[in-house]
Amino acid sequence: MKKVKLLNAFLIVTLLVTTIAVFAPSVSAAPGQEISVLPATKIYSTDIPCHYNGTTFDVDLYITNVTGLGTYDFWLYYNDTLLEVTQVLIDTDPANPLTATQVAPAASDRVDTDASVPGIVKMDIVWKAGVPTYTGNGVCARITFKIIYCPPQIIADPQENNTVSCALEFDETWTKAFDGLGDPMYYDVFNDGYYEYTTEGTVPGAPVANFVFSKPVAYVGDSITCTSTSTPNGGSITAYLWAIAGPATMTSANNGAVMTFDCTGLGWVDVTLTVWDSEGMNGTTMKSIEQKELVGAFFDLTRSPTQFCGQTTTAIGEGENVSCDALSPDLNVTLFVEVKWNGKPVNHVLVAFEVIWFAYPDGEPLDVPECVLYRTGETDKDGIARIWFRVPTPCEGMMFGKWYAYASAKVQEVKQEDWMYFDVGYLVELEAVVTTGFDGQPEDTFEYCEWIGVTVYLKTISMMPKYVKLIVVVYDDCDVPIGQDISGVWLTETATYCHPVEYIIIWQDAVHVPQWFYAGEGKVYVSAFTDIPSECGVPYCPEVSTGIALEWTGWP
Numbered sequence: 001m002k003k004v005k006l007l008n009a010f011l012i013v014t015l016l017v018t019t020i021a022v023f024a025p026s027v028s029a030a031p032g033q034e035i036s037v038l039p040a041t042k043i044y045s046t047d048i049p050c051h052y053n054g055t056t057f058d059v060d061l062y063i064t065n066v067t068g069l070g071t072y073d074f075w076l077y078y079n080d081t082l083l084e085v086t087q088v089l090i091d092t093d094p095a096n097p098l099t100a101t102q103v104a105p106a107a108s109d110r111v112d113t114d115a116s117v118p119g120i121v122k123m124d125i126v127w128k129a130g131v132p133t134y135t136g137n138g139v140c141a142r143i144t145f146k147i148i149y150c151p152p153q154i155i156a157d158p159q160e161n162n163t164v165s166c167a168l169e170f171d172e173t174w175t176k177a178f179d180g181l182g183d184p185m186y187y188d189v190f191n192d193g194y195y196e197y198t199t200e201g202t203v204p205g206a207p208v209a210n211f212v213f214s215k216p217v218a219y220v221g222d223s224i225t226c227t228s229t230s231t232p233n234g235g236s237i238t239a240y241l242w243a244i245a246g247p248a249t250m251t252s253a254n255n256g257a258v259m260t261f262d263c264t265g266l267g268w269v270d271v272t273l274t275v276w277d278s279e280g281m282n283g284t285t286m287k288s289i290e291q292k293e294l295v296g297a298f299f300d301l302t303r304s305p306t307q308f309c310g311q312t313t314t315a316i317g318e319g320e321n322v323s324c325d326a327l328s329p330d331l332n333v334t335l336f337v338e339v340k341w342n343g344k345p346v347n348h349v350l351v352a353f354e355v356i357w358f359a360y361p362d363g364e365p366l367d368v369p370e371c372v373l374y375r376t377g378e379t380d381k382d383g384i385a386r387i388w389f390r391v392p393t394p395c396e397g398m399m400f401g402k403w404y405a406y407a408s409a410k411v412q413e414v415k416q417e418d419w420m421y422f423d424v425g426y427l428v429e430l431e432a433v434v435t436t437g438f439d440g441q442p443e444d445t446f447e448y449c450e451w452i453g454v455t456v457y458l459k460t461i462s463m464m465p466k467y468v469k470l471i472v473v474v475y476d477d478c479d480v481p482i483g484q485d486i487s488g489v490w491l492t493e494t495a496t497y498c499h500p501v502e503y504i505i506i507w508q509d510a511v512h513v514p515q516w517f518y519a520g521e522g523k524v525y526v527s528a529f530t531d532i533p534s535e536c537g538v539p540y541c542p543e544v545s546t547g548i549a550l551e552w553t554g555w556p
Helices: none
Strands: 021-024 034-037 043-045 056-077 083-091 110-112 120-126 134-147 162-170 176-179 184-189 193-199 211-213 223-228 237-245 248-250 258-263 267-277 282-292 297-303 332-341 350-359 365-378 384-390 401-411 414-424 428-436 445-447 451-460 466-475 481-491 501-512 520-529 544-551
Touching: 083 120, 211 267, 211 282, 223 237, 223 267, 237 248, 258 267, 297 401, 297 414, 332 350, 332 401, 332 414, 350 384, 428 466, 428 501, 428 520, 428 544, 451 466, 451 520, 466 501
Parallel strands: 043 193, 445 544
Antiparallel strands: 021 034, 021 184, 034 056, 056 120, 056 134, 056 162, 056 176, 083 134, 110 120, 162 193, 176 184, 211 223, 223 258, 237 267, 248 258, 267 282, 297 332, 332 384, 350 365, 350 401, 365 384, 401 414, 428 451, 451 501, 466 481, 466 520, 481 501, 520 544
């Protein structure tokens, strides 16, 4: 599975190199004269996979205290399974910054990466016509390397680092310097430089223990269910241990992801959950719930714990004037009102229901709140009245936003009422997609053999964690699909009423541009599904798209 990151990761770049060669004129040797590679970079990463269209870095050829240098031959070996030379630049005036005086080699110069002999940069450089021999200091050449292999992050021991490196090694036989008359200048070879890439191993952290109560408040005689929502921090959750303290009796085994207990008296009950993961680490949390005694009427409006695409929600709005999880279009919802007197169900009470859409998704109130329905229900032998409705499918966003449900009844000549607030909209919504290069920065143009990355902006209004299958598909200029990728993401940070959670998902290696694509204007489409369609998955929301330019620049 491709790695998808919820936040940007960073490359810290440092290549360690040392002095390479020293040149001295044939007439009067000057020990301080040298040609060397400037300190540049060592590539370092903790979690970004490296691809053959990856990071580039520069190595500079630097001359120090030379006297009468006229020309030189330069052979540099490197490991062509790790690096690729993409460019060699020559400067006619090393005293000035290279970036200000970059030129292409003249006919008398030769820059050759020698495809017949892997891993060699060859340069035969003569100062341009009209330029005298050179004396002084400066950069006279720059070689740009591209990384084509990096070690993977996941290795046998995840706590170890994984490193690849290679020498940037001068060939003593073929590295030569000459003065202005063409006479050789003597030199000595010092330590060669090197390139190194290290991927740090990952040390898993402790799991985060967490759970939710089936009710926010308990009454004596109730049965309460505790459900683990714990998350691993490396590995997976493998064991659970529950403990309770207070006026309650555990009625299920204490070593599963779900535990139930009966409320046996007044006061607070402390529930503790400890979880272990597959790495042998553990985490603990403790929560408390108050148990009350029912006196007089009890009136509570809730909604059904319905499922969205097979994902059950437990945020159903139990309690007095509380919010419940968001509702999605076309979802069938049942509203319940439970009526009790001194803890016992009350039968045949008429309950009035009202459902109203009162604000837009951004919270801006409607000029006139729109009532969706008025209904009447009657309590049954269990003291429960219910009505149902299906959430409208919106037309151009209509009906998305803030809703509430209201219920009221008269019990023993006293009006009882309860409110419940909720959002209506796409539980997961794609807001935008931007194409990116390997460094995660926005990019509009891609060439043959490159990887197309995407950054996806989405939000969720769900109060429960959601698993999302993100699917990216790329079309070329002739609407031919040239590639797709699928990656699963857990949206673990949950929303609260009126406060959605926004995510930025960086997908750096989504689709590879094949050799047979049609160059021109392409299109990138991203969809969010509960699962892939052939596995009964359905969309969370409409797809998003963006255009890209696909170019052909010849065989790499």
